[in-house]
Amino acid sequence: MARVTVEDCIDKVENRFELVLLASHRARLLAAGAPLTIDRDRDKNPVCALREIGDATITADDLKEQLIHSMQKYVEVDEPEAETVPLLSSSPAAAAVAPQSTSDDVQFDRMSEEDLLRGLENLAPPTETDEEAE
Secondary structure, three states: OOOOOHHHOOOOOOOHHHHHHHHHHHHHHHHHHOOOOOOOOOOHHHHHHHHHHOOOOOOOOHHHHHOOOOOOHOOOOOOOOOOOOHHHHHOHHHHHHHOOOOOOOOOOOOOOOOHHHHHHHHOOOOOOOOHHOO
């Protein structure tokens, strides 16, 4: 069982703090069931993660991408542009399928202006009660 030190991994990941972030992310992946790329040798997940980084069986760039992806709450997906669909009413086939509506089917209530004024004159305004007047 070989001891892994930061100096073994510093040539792969130059920043020590970034090395800790990447190794801890890899250790969490190992704990979640990710396959090992080295022999375990009774080592715990953080030691295995550091050994993988030190032996370059996993690249630091791949771990960075995985770490960034795991922290993202919203992942933008490139979806293809929606194709413009012609209006159904403009195509001759749609005209044959659509039910023919005629003006005879629809009836409107017609009221002249005089009829409207007569109806409004018959309406009485609400009366005030004694309580509202005070």
